[in-house]
Amino acid sequence: MNAPNPPYVPLSQAAWYRRGLRASAALPAVILAATFIGIGSVCADYGMPLAWALLATLLIWAGPAHLILVGGLGSGASWVALALTVGLSSVRLLPMVVSLLPYLRLKDRHPLIAALCAHMVAISIWVEGLRLLPQVDAEGRVPFFLGLGTGLLASAVGSTAVGYGLAGIIPNAFAAGLLFLTPIFFLLSLFTTARMLSDRLAIGIGFFGLLLASLAGDGLELLYAGLGGGTLAYALGRIRRARAVS
Numbered sequence: 001m002n003a004p005n006p007p008y009v010p011l012s013q014a015a016w017y018r019r020g021l022r023a024s025a026a027l028p029a030v031i032l033a034a035t036f037i038g039i040g041s042v043c044a045d046y047g048m049p050l051a052w053a054l055l056a057t058l059l060i061w062a063g064p065a066h067l068i069l070v071g072g073l074g075s076g077a078s079w080v081a082l083a084l085t086v087g088l089s090s091v092r093l094l095p096m097v098v099s100l101l102p103y104l105r106l107k108d109r110h111p112l113i114a115a116l117c118a119h120m121v122a123i124s125i126w127v128e129g130l131r132l133l134p135q136v137d138a139e140g141r142v143p144f145f146l147g148l149g150t151g152l153l154a155s156a157v158g159s160t161a162v163g164y165g166l167a168g169i170i171p172n173a174f175a176a177g178l179l180f181l182t183p184i185f186f187l188l189s190l191f192t193t194a195r196m197l198s199d200r201l202a203i204g205i206g207f208f209g210l211l212l213a214s215l216a217g218d219g220l221e222l223l224y225a226g227l228g229g230g231t232l233a234y235a236l237g238r239i240r241r242a243r244a245v246s
Contacts, residue, residue: 016140020147021133028124029152031185033159038178039066040163041170046074048163057160061122061153063182064088084212096126105142110165120149123186128152198237208231 011019036057043053048070060066065086072082097118106114121129125148136144163175187203206229213221213228 009141013140013143016136016143017147017150019136019140020144020149021151022147023128024148024151026128028128028185029155031181032124032152033155033162034178035063035182036156036159037163037170038175039063039168040160040165041167042067042163042179043070043160044164044167044183045172046070048073050161053160053164054157057157058153060086060090061119061156062090062093063179067179087228091228093121096123097121100126100129100133100145103129103163104145105138106142109142113146117142117145117149120146120153122152124183125149125152127186139230155213196237197240199234201233201236202230204216205233 039057040053040070043056044050048056053070056066056069060069068085068089069082072085100117100121104117106117125145129145130147132148133141133145167175187207206225209229210221210225213224
């Protein structure tokens with residue numbers, strides 16, 4: 001006779017957190033580390049103190065907004081203008097937070113836990129969250145997500161310090177090239193995870209639309225390609241679904 005299956009023993013919250021930490025030691029953490037090495041080098045070139053560079057990585061937790069802060073401080077921009085610009089730049093992460101909410105199920109969690117989960121959301125953890133969270137038991141998703149975010153954030157903070165120390169040693173062109181690794185990873189991840197026609201259309205229209213919009217030379221090419229391309233892709237997807245139903 002076959003031996004009976006052992007009873008299912010649910011994992012503790014701490015165990016799920018440790019699993020999230022282990023899951024963070026993957027390709028996204030490597031790409032994130034390389035990106036923040038470049039950011040740390042830029043911070044040192046602009047004369048930002050190391051403590052402030054690490055604090056900015058910990059609190060802003062987004063490469064583009066981090067560079068906006070550093071560049072703005074280097075050019076002498078006002079704190080109010082910088083705060084507004086960094087805030088507007090981070091608004092792009094709001095749809096990522098919203099898309100992760102159904103997986104995290106934060107209804108019965110403390111508001112501070114929900115706020116911490118929202119703070120953890122960035123490109124890398126968003127991609128990994130959509131990929132890994134469906135495989136995690138519902139009660140373990142929040143601690144798993146927090147462990148994943150802790151590992152990725154620790155990688156970014158540590159790499160900022162490494163890049164700061166390597167400033168002047170690594171070529172500036174190489175450091176600048178490292179900053180593009182995360183956007184490239186994000187673009188490739190979007191291609192591989194796209195399920196709907198509107199998703200694929202948005203990627204294609206946005207990519208080629210950006211090339212055309214850059215010819216305008218008014219600095220609004222991202223707005224044209226993002227808002228215009230996304231709206232057009234959504235409309236085409238709706239039209240195709242309507243024809244399929246009729």
